Amino acid sequence: MKLEILKVGNDGEGIGYYNNRPVFVYYAYKGEIVDVNITKNKRGAYEGTINKIIKPSLHRVEPKCPFYGKVGTTNLMHISYEEQLRYKKDFVKFHFDKNLKEDILIEDTIKSPNEFEYRNKITVPVRLYKGKNKMGLYLRNTNIFFPIRHYIIHQPELDEAANDALLLMDKLNIEGYDDQKRSGYVKNFSIRVNEKGEIQFTFVLDKDIDLTKLVSELVIANKNIVSIYKTINDSRTNRDLLGGKLIKLYGEKYLKMTLNHNVFLLTPDSFFQINTKQAETLFNTIIKYGNFKADEVVLDAYSGVGTIGTYISPFVKEVVAIEIVSKAVEANIEANKINLRTNLIPLVGDVVEMVSKLNRKFDVMVFDPPREGLKEEVLKFILKQAPKRIIYTSCNPETLGTDLKVLTKKYKIDKVIPLDMFPQTSHTESITFMSRK
Numbered sequence: 196m197k198l199e200i201l202k203v204g205n206d207g208e209g210i211g212y213y214n215n216r217p218v219f220v221y222y223a224y225k226g227e228i229v230d231v232n233i234t235k236n237k238r239g240a241y242e243g244t245i246n247k248i249i250k251p252s253l254h255r256v257e258p259k260c261p262f263y264g265k266v267g268t269t270n271l272m273h274i275s276y277e278e279q280l281r282y283k284k285d286f287v288k289f290h291f292d293k294n295l296k297e298d299i300l301i302e303d304t305i306k307s308p309n310e311f312e313y314r315n316k317i318t319v320p321v322r323l324y325k326g327k328n329k330m331g332l333y334l335r336n337t338n339i340f341f342p343i344r345h346y347i348i349h350q351p352e353l354d355e356a357a358n359d360a361l362l363l364m365d366k367l368n369i370e371g372y373d374d375q376k377r378s379g380y381v382k383n384f385s386i387r388v389n390e391k392g393e394i395q396f397t398f399v400l401d402k403d404i405d406l407t408k409l410v411s412e413l414v415i416a417n418k419n420i421v422s423i424y425k426t427i428n429d430s431r432t433n434r435d436l437l438g439g440k441l442i443k444l445y446g447e448k449y450l451k452m453t454l455n456h457n458v459f460l461l462t463p464d465s466f467f468q469i470n471t472k473q474a475e476t477l478f479n480t481i482i483k484y485g486n487f488k489a490d491e492v493v494l495d496a497y498s499g500v501g502t503i504g505t506y507i508s509p510f511v512k513e514v515v516a517i518e519i520v521s522k523a524v525e526a527n528i529e530a531n532k533i534n535l536r537t538n539l540i541p542l543v544g545d546v547v548e549m550v551s552k553l554n555r556k557f558d559v560m561v562f563d564p565p566r567e568g569l570k571e572e573v574l575k576f577i578l579k580q581a582p583k584r585i586i587y588t589s590c591n592p593e594t595l596g597t598d599l600k601v602l603t604k605k606y607k608i609d610k611v612i613p614l615d616m617f618p619q620t621s622h623t624e625s626i627t628f629m630s631r632k
């Protein structure tokens with residue numbers, strides 16, 4: 196049937212209406228008229244599959260990727276980059292309007308220096324596919340494997356290293372996993388590249404196997420590789436692929452990531468912003484508008500390997516950083532020695548439990564939580580301590596909006612800057628600067 200797309204949803208999907216019920220049409224954009232087949236998805240909602248675009252949006256462009264429409268990640272590739280930036284600004288604005296009484300000005304989205312080939316880390320499935328080892332992606336919303344050699348948003352060095360490893364696995368008869376038969380060994384590659392092109396490579400195995408020969412040949416075949424790990428994950432459902440014991444097989448313990456002369460030390464399981472150049476913009480923007488003063492004490496909550504705290508610490512008296520992954524905190528302590536930071540104190544723990552126990556008074560609190568946003572206990576703690584300023588970096592405008600609804604009881608919003616960390620996708624990052632009313 197013919198459907199007019201009236202808006203765009205949280206997942207970048209177009210939304211039209213049939214019998215007063217929303218129809219979610221992936222890869223359609225607002226303003227378009229599309230011919231669709233409507234089916235009910237698993238949750239009972241209507242989904243439309245495009246047969247034909249009858250009236251295209253003025254912003255529609257030819258997607259550059261041959262897998263567009265098959266895999267879910269790059270779900271905004273059919274609209275121009277300028278429009279993607281507008282979509283992200285509007286998305287943030289939508290959640291501010293939904294939750295806040297005041298009309299808040301949202302700045303224009305800061306564009307990413309790279310529209311493509313920006314991802315510095317990939318975690319891809321590996322399968323024995325038609326007799327050869329392949330890496331791949333999953334078809335949208337399924338666990339159906341789809342082989343690829345290069346994906347347009349990956350930094351090319353990552354896919355080169357993956358393809359080198361696949362060739363050697365074929366040569367050495369090390370089989371990728373077969374999820375039907377539950378045979379084979381290598382289930383995933385997790386690969387990260389730093390700003391110099393150096394690579395940390397992790398083999399995720401279904402069951403243990405000796406990789407000595409593979410490792411020694413791989414480091415000869417690919418000179419970028421400086422560190423190799425393996426980990427065993429025999430669960431069919433566990434999505435935390437790197438949650439088990441990591442065993443170093445070659446080279447450096449850490450991959451060194453250097454941003455604006457600050458060194459960050461990464462193990463395979465620690466979080467790092469996915470777009471290296473745009474991570475610099477994020478941290479520099481926090482410094483630019485953070486208005487930090489030499490006598491201030493700052494909390495950096497959800498601190499990862501200490502990125503934001505490392506940037507802020509030269510401008511203030513002290514930064515206390517809290518992070519739940521102990522290896523990331525160890526890495527932060529190590530990096531402090533290299534970066535000559537004596538006033539950045541990294542602590543291991545759950546922010547939710549730690550904040551009330553800390554017994555410290557903070558002038559500024561910086562938050563960069565996962566998608567779930569801040570828990571009720573954390574919000575209560577903030578309102579009770581009432582620091583002078585709050586800086587909230589968010590990768591989810593939905594939870595940002597509901598958290599701000601609570602925080603604006605005591606805080607006014609000074610500046611909101613969306614920043615594009617994930618071009619071609621609907622993921623939206625933003626920084627909100629607040630001060631006590």
Ligand SMILES: C[S@@+](CC[C@H](N)C(=O)[O-])C[C@H]1O[C@@H](n2cnc3c(N)ncnc32)[C@H](O)[C@@H]1O
Nearest residue numbers: 466497498499502518519544545546563564565
């Ligand atoms: C979005 S990342 C931000 C990391 C860091 N600010 C950066 O930019 O690199 C969120 C971090 O919060 C950590 N985390 C998640 N839940 C946590 C919790 N309850 N308490 C402390 N840290 C947590 C994750 O391990 C991750 O490192």
